[in-house]
Amino acid sequence: xxxxxxxxxxxxxxxxxxxxxxxxxxxxxxxxxxxxxxxxxxxxxxxxxxxxxxxxxxxxxxxxxxxxxxxxxxx
Numbered sequence: 344x345x346x347x348x349x350x351x352x353x354x355x356x357x358x359x360x361x362x363x364x365x366x367x368x369x370x371x372x373x374x375x376x377x378x379x380x381x382x383x384x385x386x387x388x389x390x391x392x393x394x395x396x397x398x399x400x401x402x403x404x405x406x407x408x409x410x411x412x413x414x415x416x417x418x
Contacts (some may be wrong), residue, residue, distance in 0.1 A: 356386045360398050367399075374399070 354366040355375030363381055376392045378385040387395075 357395065358386050360395050363395050363399055391404075 351372040352386045353371060353373035353375055354371040356377055357363045357366060357374050366374060374395075375388065376395060378387060378392055
């Protein structure tokens with residue numbers, strides 16, 4: 344019997360706790376949270392990224408980026 348592979352899906356540019364929970368509810372395995380970038384302002388500021396991360400801690404894999412594409416954190 345062949346092993347089945349479950350695809351992992353990342354949803355990027357989450358801008359609220361509600362959007363994050365909706366993405367999780369519909370099967371997202373990772374979320375992207377984008378703050379200020381070299382090309383201009385990001386989708387959300389770092390304070391809101393921290394708030395979303397606190398709400399979702401240990402629920403899903405998170406990626407947060409800031410200027411120059413440096414990671415703020417990986418959970």
